[in-house]
Amino acid sequence: MTITTCTVDLIEQLTPTVNRVLLTPAQAVNFSSGQYLQLCLSDSDKRPFSIASTPAQQQLELHIGGAVADQYASQALAHLLQQHQLQQPVRAEIGLGQAQFRADSERPIILLAGGTGFSYVYSIAQSIAAARLDRPVFFYWGVREQAALYHHAVMQQWAAQNTKYRFVPVVQQPDDNWQGRSGMVHQAVLEDFVSLEAYDIYVAGPFAMAGVVRDAFIEQGAHREHMFADAFAYI
Ligand SMILES: Cc1cc2nc3c(=O)[nH]c(=O)nc-3n(C[C@H](O)[C@H](O)[C@H](O)COP(=O)(O)OP(=O)(O)OC[C@H]3O[C@@H](n4cnc5c(N)ncnc54)[C@H](O)[C@@H]3O)c2cc1C
Helix, strand or coil, rough: CCCEEEEEEEEECCCCCCCEEEEECCCCCCCCCCCCCEEEECCCCCEECCCCCCCCCCEEEEEECCCCCHHHHHHHHHHHHHHCCCCCEEEEEEEEEECCCCCCCCCEEEEEEEEHHHHHHHHHHHHHHHHHHCCCEEEEEEEEEHHHCCCCHHHHHHHHHCEEEEEEECCCCCCCCCCCCCCCHHHHHHHHHCCCCCEEEEEEEEHHHHHHHHHHHCCHHHHCHHHCHHHHHCC
């Protein structure tokens, strides 16, 4: 883990409630795809955010927010905005968590994101593509409304790069124009895989989702030791 200051280079809206943030650390940082950082609002108030970028990239990318604007995200964002306007750095602890990508496994991969849990699996998906790993990857992204699929086009492009990649967006409450999958994202996985025994499974999203996924997937054959989610430590 590296504790350092970072300049806030960019804050831009991805949806009305989700923002993309780019930070440049003051020193070299060590982290793996799938790890998170803690943004230090004060010495006692540190908030975890998944790192959406990969270790190969110079800037750290965060996706902050959720379907419902809450204080967890809005206070972190207010701090980032304030420091950005004052041209002052923020403090962060970078490279935390145990749910990082396991590149040495040969098992096929399921990446499962709920809402801004996308950030976590996006980093892993980019690392898989950059390393040209020859493993099937099934990327499921569940959101409440299709407007929350802020990187839909990017992910379609990612899937188009490799016949072994599949991207499945799942909208919980779709409108009449939606032609894709609907309902809860973990249900889509349960429908698509008779058994989850063979897979490495990476999960991020609301804590309630992580709990449901852990139990339902194990019941459908997943091995607990092949399921990775930092949320499991919180539930
Ligand atoms: C280590 C760590 C990292 C974090 N990283 C971030 C981050 O990068 N950015 C951030 O903003 N916050 C982060 N958080 C905080 C928190 O996890 C997010 O605020 C939360 O995931 C946001 O969810 P959402 O509102 O986007 O999802 P929602 O819109 O609430 O849900 C999206 C989808 O998830 C599924 N889902 C939701 N609830 C359930 C349920 N009860 N059962 C089954 N499926 C369900 C559904 O398919 C739904 O459509 C992090 C927390 C921790 C501990």
